Amino acid sequence: MKNLTKLSDRVEYLKADLIKLASLLIKTGSENPPGDTSKVAIVIEDYLKSIGLGSRLIEPMKGHVNVMTSIGSGDYGLILCGHVDTVPIGDLSKWSFDPFSGEIMGGYILGRGATDMKGGVASIITAINALIEYEKILNEKIVVALFCDEETGGHYGARWIIQNQLIKGKAMIIGEPSNYHRSGHVIIAGERGVLWSRLKFDGFSHHGSRPMLGDNAIMHAVKALSKLKSPIISKVRTPYEAVKLVRWGKKVLTKEYEDRKSLKPQYALDHYTLNIGVIKGGVKANVVADSCEVEIDLRIPIGGSKEEAEKIIRSLTKEGKVEYFNYAPPSFTPLGSNIIKVLRKVSRSVFKENTPVICIAATTDAHYFRSALKIPVVSYGPGYEDLCHVYDERVDVNDLLGCAKVYAETAMLISS
Numbered sequence: 001m002k003n004l005t006k007l008s009d010r011v012e013y014l015k016a017d018l019i020k021l022a023s024l025l026i027k028t029g030s031e032n033p034p035g036d037t038s039k040v041a042i043v044i045e046d047y048l049k050s051i052g053l054g055s056r057l058i059e060p061m062k063g064h065v066n067v068m069t070s071i072g073s074g075d076y077g078l079i080l081c082g083h084v085d086t087v088p089i090g091d092l093s094k095w096s097f098d099p100f101s102g103e104i105m106g107g108y109i110l111g112r113g114a115t116d117m118k119g120g121v122a123s124i125i126t127a128i129n130a131l132i133e134y135e136k137i138l139n140e141k142i143v144v145a146l147f148c149d150e151e152t153g154g155h156y157g158a159r160w161i162i163q164n165q166l167i168k169g170k171a172m173i174i175g176e177p178s179n180y181h182r183s184g185h186v187i188i189a190g191e192r193g194v195l196w197s198r199l200k201f202d203g204f205s206h207h208g209s210r211p212m213l214g215d216n217a218i219m220h221a222v223k224a225l226s227k228l229k230s231p232i233i234s235k236v237r238t239p240y241e242a243v244k245l246v247r248w249g250k251k252v253l254t255k256e257y258e259d260r261k262s263l264k265p266q267y268a269l270d271h272y273t274l275n276i277g278v279i280k281g282g283v284k285a286n287v288v289a290d291s292c293e294v295e296i297d298l299r300i301p302i303g304g305s306k307e308e309a310e311k312i313i314r315s316l317t318k319e320g321k322v323e324y325f326n327y328a329p330p331s332f333t334p335l336g337s338n339i340i341k342v343l344r345k346v347s348r349s350v351f352k353e354n355t356p357v358i359c360i361a362a363t364t365d366a367h368y369f370r371s372a373l374k375i376p377v378v379s380y381g382p383g384y385e386d387l388c389h390v391y392d393e394r395v396d397v398n399d400l401l402g403c404a405k406v407y408a409e410t411a412m413l414i415s416s
């Protein structure tokens with residue numbers, strides 16, 4: 001415990017360094033597309049060198065660079081992971097400051113990637129920096145994996161590193177933002193799956209003045225879609241080991257959207273939900289449409305299955321053709337995992353918040369890490385998920401500092 005207090009003081013002492021690093025990472029743009037992370041990787045390599053740590057830059061494709069490092073010796077233990085690419089800045093005129101300024105104002109660091117997730121990367125690196133003094137008492141290696149290409153599917157990032165077996169460990173914390181405005185910090189330990197489908201309807205054209213002589217494909221699509229009365233589809237039975245994750249997740253969502261209670265956002269966690277994202281068909285108002293396509297995003301709750309999801313889609317139409325083009329299974333790490341216990345305890349003591357362990361409605365890369373590495377995986381990091389990918393992106397400096405403490409203390413407790 002004495003070490004933990006000292007470790008926390010050490011992180012506090014590194015506050016100015018942490019701010020400088022987060023700011024420098026933001027200044028060093030790495031928009032994806034195009035996804036060039038070579039410059040930001042060098043910033044990290046230089047920083048690690050300055051604190052006496054070597055690193056490995058892995059570049060599966062020109063410009064797409066991943067950075068890995070570790071401290072300690074023995075088996076590979078905890079992996080702290082993040083990504084160094086960001087989404088593009090978009091329309092510059094919509095920012096009220098320079099997205100690459102990395103400026104510090106009113107306790108916030110400003111710019112593209114502040115929340116998603118250069119801030120989190122700076123917290124991870126600061127935690128490692130603070131742990132260097134304690135390297136000798138660590139029984140396992142603590143691994144840092146900072147990937148490229150996260151924002152466009154992870155092709156040359158996480159997926160490539162895992163496929164080439166360049167990463168090992170016993171548990172993983174992904175430093176993505178995991179704050180809620182009304183519940184504070186949470187640990188994300190489960191998520192829904194996803195199945196995207198394309199429904200294709202055929203008909204044949206005729207002059208729009210005699211539509212009865214044609215066969216309108218849009219009308220076929222309308223008939224199929226008219227079966228949907230709500231985006232909330234059927235409920236599932238949550239498996240026993242995930243019941244608490246779902247229950248706590250529902251509580252957090254209910255609180256977060258308490259002013260829109262009647263829309264039942266919490267149903268997203270134990271129901272299939274469906275969004276019609278795209279509809280296209282026809283060429284002109286006076287031509288009977290001979291084709292129509294609809295793209296649907298169906299989310300699969302924990303306890304649901306791909307088979308059931310396909311059944312839901314198939315039930316919309318007998319005549320239309322269905323293509324599936326994106327699938328991820330629901331996944332979770334059980335509440336009893338040691339990493340969750342330790343992380344929660346530390347987070348509660350650092351932030352003085354309840355820190356519920358929840359599942360979320362969205363789908364992230366965590367399922368991929370869970371199935372490929374077969375280890376417990378959770379997300380926990382500074383910033384609010386709903387402030388990712390937005391104009392005027394920013395992150396609270398105290399949140400970065402708190403998360404750096406949580407990472408450092410958790411790593412110490414897990415590994416010593």
Ligand SMILES: [Zn+2]
Binds near residue numbers: 083116150176
């Ligand atoms: Zn992210």
